[in-house]
Amino acid sequence: MELRNITKSFGDKKVLDKVNLNVKEGSAIVILGPSGCGKSTLLRCINGLEKTDDGELVFNNIKYGDEKTNWRNIRGQIGMVFQSYELYPHMNVLDNLLLSPTKVQKRDKNEVKEMAISLLKRVGLDDRLKSYPHQLSGGQKQRIAIVRALCMNPKLMLFDEVTASIDPEMVYEVLQVIRDLKNEGMTMIIVTHEMGFAKSASDHVIFMDSGNIVEQSSPNDFFSNPKEERTKQFLNKFLHL
Amino acid sequence: MQDNMNWLEFLISERVLLLDGIYQTIYVSLIALFYSLIGGLLVGFIRCIPNKISAFISRIYLESFRIIPLIVWLFAAFFLIPRFMGRGFSSEASAIWVFTLWGSAEIGELVKGAIQSLPTIQRESALALGLSKTQLYMYILIPQAVRRLIPTVINMATRIIKTTSMLDFVGVIEIVARSRQIIERTVEPFIIWSFVFFFFFFLCYPLTLWSRHLEKKFR
Ligand SMILES: Nc1ncnc2c1ncn2[C@@H]1O[C@H](COP(=O)(O)OP(=O)(O)O)[C@@H](O)[C@H]1O
Ligand SMILES: [Mg+2]
Numbered sequence: 095m096e097l098r099n100i101t102k103s104f105g106d107k108k109v110l111d112k113v114n115l116n117v118k119e120g121s122a123i124v125i126l127g128p129s130g131c132g133k134s135t136l137l138r139c140i141n142g143l144e145k146t147d148d149g150e151l152v153f154n155n156i157k158y159g160d161e162k163t164n165w166r167n168i169r170g171q172i173g174m175v176f177q178s179y180e181l182y183p184h185m186n187v188l189d190n191l192l193l194s195p196t197k198v199q200k201r202d203k204n205e206v207k208e209m210a211i212s213l214l215k216r217v218g219l220d221d222r223l224k225s226y227p228h229q230l231s232g233g234q235k236q237r238i239a240i241v242r243a244l245c246m247n248p249k250l251m252l253f254d255e256v257t258a259s260i261d262p263e264m265v266y267e268v269l270q271v272i273r274d275l276k277n278e279g280m281t282m283i284i285v286t287h288e289m290g291f292a293k294s295a296s297d298h299v300i301f302m303d304s305g306n307i308v309e310q311s312s313p314n315d316f317f318s319n320p321k322e323e324r325t326k327q328f329l330n331k332f333l334h335l
Numbered sequence: 336m337q338d339n340m341n342w343l344e345f346l347i348s349e350r351v352l353l354l355d356g357i358y359q360t361i362y363v364s365l366i367a368l369f370y371s372l373i374g375g376l377l378v379g380f381i382r383c384i385p386n387k388i389s390a391f392i393s394r395i396y397l398e399s400f401r402i403i404p405l406i407v408w409l410f411a412a413f414f415l416i417p418r419f420m421g422r423g424f425s426s427e428a429s430a431i432w433v434f435t436l437w438g439s440a441e442i443g444e445l446v447k448g449a450i451q452s453l454p455t456i457q458r459e460s461a462l463a464l465g466l467s468k469t470q471l472y473m474y475i476l477i478p479q480a481v482r483r484l485i486p487t488v489i490n491m492a493t494r495i496i497k498t499t500s501m502l503d504f505v506g507v508i509e510i511v512a513r514s515r516q517i518i519e520r521t522v523e524p525f526i527i528w529s530f531v532f533f534f535f536f537f538l539c540y541p542l543t544l545w546s547r548h549l550e551k552k553f554r
């Protein structure tokens with residue numbers, strides 16, 4: 095996945111300013127940055143929830159993002175999980191998982207169901223197949239949201255602060271699922287404020303501020319030896335929290 | 336006991352007119368509700384279109400039914416429509432027209448509210464999972480909107496039923512009109528109005544309970 099000079103404004107406010115990013119297959123990158131710096135917008139541009147004003151998106155060596163883009167095809171290959179719980183509240187867990195694979199990708203229901211159950215097993219929730227979202231905790235909902243995206247067989251996963259609105263005690267179980275995904279070689283872009291997780295589970299850390307990538311390096315260098323002043327300020331705030 | 340028997344016998348002896356009144360009340364209510372549901376869905380979707388002109392027109396439409404009393408609409412329709420459309424228009428037909436326009440405006444507002452009150456994140460996650468606009472409405476938005484709508488639509492049904500009692504004024508022979516006819520002839524207002532009282536109560540109260548039950552269930 096590659097972003098070249100991605101630019102995006104809301105009105106006359108520039109939210110992304112010529113952002114370049116290269117995510118190698120199988121690598122997990124973490125994006126850090128103060129709130130409002132454009133992290134969510136960046137992820138949303140990648141799967142077309144926001145249209146870019148300028149720049150190029152490349153996925154699997156194919157440029158996309160112009161008028162002719164088949165977004166539904168792209169979105170089938172790029173999974174996204176959001177901060178707020180977004181399971182469909184009127185469907186049970188199984189139906190949440192089956193909807194897109196069967197209706198969008200037209201796959202066989204039994205095949206998807208088998209896959210869904212084995213993924214649920216891996217996140218420890220195969221007993222909740224018939225539960226409705228309101229019967230689940232925040233951590234459980236987020237794990238199921240991740241499984242729902244995985245049922246589409248994505249080649250890239252985008253995570254937008256998926257642990258930001260859940261109970262601190264349940265953050266771990268969600269992060270563990272993402273960690274497992276990384277170990278299996280899933281390509282991922284992860285926006286998070288969990289510094290420990292960023293340090294231990296990523297291949298590459300990106301620091302953004304005001305729509306620009308300020309600094310990027312390996313997690314070790316980033317946390318022990320940040321170069322830019324703004325990065326230091328940002329990290330200091332977290333260390334003194 | 337003896338008295339009760341007389342009440343019952345009296346009501347049974349007037350059953351033909353009473354049943355006819357009940358039939359008219361329920362008939363007009365059901366037809367008006369049915370058309371209002373169709374009209375309301377249409378109005379609701381139009382109100383969701385982000386277009387200034389259609390928003391303005393539908394706004395005026397809704398407000399004109401909220402500001403002007405329904406009885407005035409009924410008189411206007413009863414006296415004006417035949418003047419322009421010829422005599423073929425029965426009072427029942429103009430009543431159904433007015434009720435349908437009123438019901439569509441109100442239900443349209445409910446439909447719009449039900450669709451727009453669904454959190455944006457649900458549209459976005461559905462789109463992010465590859466659903467098309469049509470699939471988004473078919474599988475995600477409409478099923479949830481309907482759940483939120485059913486209780487309020489049932490309330491609307493009770494409002495329509497209650498409001499049919501106005502139709503006596505414009506010459507629809509529903510239960511109130513029939514009751515007045517019976518009273519004029521028999522001079523038994525107490526029995527007849529008690530009957531009408533309980534008729535509306537036993538028709539509307541279960542609906543209210545049902546709507547409350549569903550509201551709890553879908554929450
Ligand atoms: N739909 C929108 N319309 C207008 N402004 C927006 C919209 N979405 C985001 N913004 C603005 O863009 C900036 C970046 O937002 P966002 O990408 O959500 O930041 P982050 O995820 O880093 O907190 C913020 O200043 C926000 O107010
Ligand atoms: Mg954000």
